[in-house]
């Protein structure tokens with residue numbers, strides 16, 4: 810017990826270094842997404858996340874957008890609990906057969922204009938889960954996809970860049 814105590818006192822902390830107080834790149838990127846959303850929608854962007862069967866690795870990165878490190882809400886971007894309040898569906902994972910209908914219903918419940926962003930390599934074509942008896946396929950095999958953000962998992966900055974590209978490149982509809 811004493812040995813463990815001394816070891817722990819001598820060991821360096823295992824936690825990551827704190828983020829810089831003001832991450833200029835993140836702030837600029839998030840502000841650009843918010844400006845683009847206001848241009849396109851007249852307000853800030855609302856995002857509904859749908860886990861269609863992921864391993865939760867992509868969720869950890871998506872959740873990170875809301876944590877104290879990234880704190881996206883300070884830029885006006887927010888996650889909403891209902892698809893009826895959403896502009897963007899962020900869909901992760903391969904779509905499992907159990908989640909197929911839930912994803913279709915979520916898509917149908919989201920008002921136009923809406924965008925679907927498939928997040929992660931699994932969302933493209935099933936990724937490492939492709940071919941499983943439990944998997945229906947990639948997101949585009951179930952609902953129309955406007956943008957795919959690759960990675961396993963994509964980082965929060967990649968997610969933000971993807972949202973910005975989506976808002977700036979798609980024509981109005």
Ligand code: SF4
Pocket residue numbers: 862863864865866867901902903928929930931932936937960961962
């Ligand atoms: S892309 Fe990677 S992190 Fe995301 S659900 Fe698939 S295996 Fe998990």
